Amino acid sequence: MSDSSTSTGTLSPDPAHMPLHVAIIMDGNGRWAQKRGWERMRGHQKGVDAVRRTVQGCMDYGVRYLTLYAFSTENWKRSTAEVSGLMLLLKTTLKAELESFHKNSIRLKVIGRRDRLPQDLVALIEEAEIKTKDNTALTLVVALDYGGRDEIARAVSNLAQDVLAGRMACGDIGEASIARYLDTVEVPDPDLVIRTSDVVRVSNFLLWQAAYSEFVFMDVCWPDFSKEHFLQALLSYQGRERRFGHDKAQDVPHG
Numbered sequence: 001m002s003d004s005s006t007s008t009g010t011l012s013p014d015p016a017h018m019p020l021h022v023a024i025i026m027d028g029n030g031r032w033a034q035k036r037g038w039e040r041m042r043g044h045q046k047g048v049d050a051v052r053r054t055v056q057g058c059m060d061y062g063v064r065y066l067t068l069y070a071f072s073t074e075n076w077k078r079s080t081a082e083v084s085g086l087m088l089l090l091k092t093t094l095k096a097e098l099e100s101f102h103k104n105s106i107r108l109k110v111i112g113r114r115d116r117l118p119q120d121l122v123a124l125i126e127e128a129e130i131k132t133k134d135n136t137a138l139t140l141v142v143a144l145d146y147g148g149r150d151e152i153a154r155a156v157s158n159l160a161q162d163v164l165a166g167r168m169a170c171g172d173i174g175e176a177s178i179a180r181y182l183d184t185v186e187v188p189d190p191d192l193v194i195r196t197s198d199v200v201r202v203s204n205f206l207l208w209q210a211a212y213s214e215f216v217f218m219d220v221c222w223p224d225f226s227k228e229h230f231l232q233a234l235l236s237y238q239g240r241e242r243r244f245g246h247d248k249a250q251d252v253p254h255g
């Protein structure tokens with residue numbers, strides 16, 4: 001989708017065909033700031049407002065799972081100042097939003113590695129996950145120090161350990177059993193993946209899970225992503241014919 005300025009007017013998404021799970025590659029924070037002659041961190045800070053708008057959009061439209069790509073396994077390659085600025089922003093945002101997430105029945109789940117994150121951030125994540133574990137309105141999955149390849153490599157390593165220990169037989173290894181070793185266990189595959197900032201690539205996001213996702217690429221930097229953009233992406237998704245390899249459209253059983 002290249003014309004992100006198109007107005008959707010009074011259109012609204014069909015509640016009977018909502019994606020169960022929307023995943024977003026929140027890209028373009030740095031460029032948004034740099035275009036204005038500002039530090040890249042200002043783009044990341046402004047991006048938090050777009051996260052709030054999108055979470056609210058999910059609650060309003062009835063999307064049950066939202067995954068946000070917040071920091072990739074490759075993002076450690078950025079400057080020390082940006083990496084530590086991002087870690088601090090993640091910590092302060094999580095602290096500031098936790099009560100409101102909980103009040104709104106939002107369950108928080110963080111996927112990715114934890115062994116390289118600052119200890120205080122890991123402690124906060126654990127506290128938030130425990131506090132919100134029984135919430136049911138929306139599951140907010142945050143992908144943090146996440147990479148699809150790293151996730152699959154960790155899954156294979158854990159699976160191999162279980163085979164060695166006799167807890168699993170080689171003959172039992174299949175798609176369903178592999179999926180149980182991924183960080184996204186108990187999260188349905190994303191129906192819709194949105195990437196902002198007009199960049200058309202996957203950047204190591206949900207490589208296994210997005211096998212049959214619909215993709216919407218939007219020409220808007222993440223800090224400017226509005227409820228209207230979200231609606232456009234949902235409408236684009238609802239106009240797609242999903243086939244999953246069949247020769248005609250398939251109904252997606254979503255509740």
Ligand code: IPE
Nearest residue numbers: 026027028029030031032070
């Ligand atoms: C996405 O925005 C946020 C993170 C990767 C943490 P970028 O920081 O990648 O912004 P651009 O792509 O440089 O504009």
Ligand code: IPE
Nearest residue numbers: 025026027069070071072203
């Ligand atoms: C992907 O964006 C990671 C996040 C949005 C967190 P990047 O900006 O890191 O991706 P590349 O480097 O442009 O592919």
Ligand code: MG
Nearest residue numbers: 027028029030
């Ligand atoms: Mg980027």
